[in-house]
Amino acid sequence: MPTKLIIDCSTGVTTEVELTAEEVAQREADAVAFEEIKAAEEAAVQAKADAKASAEAKLAALGLTADEIAALN
Amino acid sequence: MANTYTAIATVTVGSGGAATIDFTSIPNIYTDLCLKVSGRSNNSSDYYSTLTMTFNGTNTYTNRILFGTGSGTGSGTDTSIKPFVQASSATANTFGQNEFYIPNYAGSNAKSVSMDMVTENNATNALALLGAGLSSGTSAISSITLSVGSDLFVQYSTATLYGIKNS
Numbered sequence: 001m002p003t004k005l006i007i008d009c010s011t012g013v014t015t016e017v018e019l020t021a022e023e024v025a026q027r028e029a030d031a032v033a034f035e036e037i038k039a040a041e042e043a044a045v046q047a048k049a050d051a052k053a054s055a056e057a058k059l060a061a062l063g064l065t066a067d068e069i070a071a072l073n
Numbered sequence: 074m075a076n077t078y079t080a081i082a083t084v085t086v087g088s089g090g091a092a093t094i095d096f097t098s099i100p101n102i103y104t105d106l107c108l109k110v111s112g113r114s115n116n117s118s119d120y121y122s123t124l125t126m127t128f129n130g131t132n133t134y135t136n137r138i139l140f141g142t143g144s145g146t147g148s149g150t151d152t153s154i155k156p157f158v159q160a161s162s163a164t165a166n167t168f169g170q171n172e173f174y175i176p177n178y179a180g181s182n183a184k185s186v187s188m189d190m191v192t193e194n195n196a197t198n199a200l201a202l203l204g205a206g207l208s209s210g211t212s213a214i215s216s217i218t219l220s221v222g223s224d225l226f227v228q229y230s231t232a233t234l235y236g237i238k239n240s
Contacts, residue, residue, distance in 0.1 A: 006097055009096055010098040
């Protein structure tokens with residue numbers, strides 16, 4: 001069972017305590033939630049990058065130079 | 074470092090690792106708090122792990138971060154105070170460094186925190202970060218909990234809490 005370190009600042013005493021089953025379950029739930037948020041953030045970043053690349057390609061097809069496209073950013 | 078810094082407590086993680094590091098019964102006799110963390114997690118699939126800090130057992134925060142990696146820069150927001158420590162994919166036996174500064178921690182207003190951190194890695198994947206956070210809690214901060222998600226702090230990770238007086 002994972003443990004937590006508790007430092008009592010009033011005494012300076014450190015105690016190592018095993019996590020309860022509820023705390024372990026909460027850590028696992030938090031990890032799942034974090035992975036979901038992380039995946040959503042990464043998908044959003046990728047979608048934005050894809051949209052930017054698509055827009056730049058369309059501008060280039062219209063005849064804009066790379067410097068002109070960069071000036072729009 | 075100003076001579077008004079007082080080391081309130083320090084801890085070094087033992088051989089079994091630790092899921093959380095909890096500073097409790099923090100005295101309210103100082104003006105500000107400063108927390109320095111030298112940390113590494115056991116996450117073997119990444120170069121760094123999210124370090125989450127909570128005050129008084131609650132997690133009602135917003136923050137804004139600016140960061141640079143080995144290949145780019147960026148910014149972001151989050152609903153918790155989340156800088157990073159490095160993880161097991163980083164160079165062996167190295168630790169990430171974090172510093173948090175919490176002014177007026179014993180006051181009755183919302184609590185702000187500034188943070189800076191770097192990971193250590195002798196490769197492209199490293200991270201440097203500056204951040205600012207705000208806790209909506211208005212109670213004096215009497216406990217601070219550090220965790221790394223579902224990972225563990227590895228042995229020799231350390232955390233030291235300082236109290237700073239303005240006189």
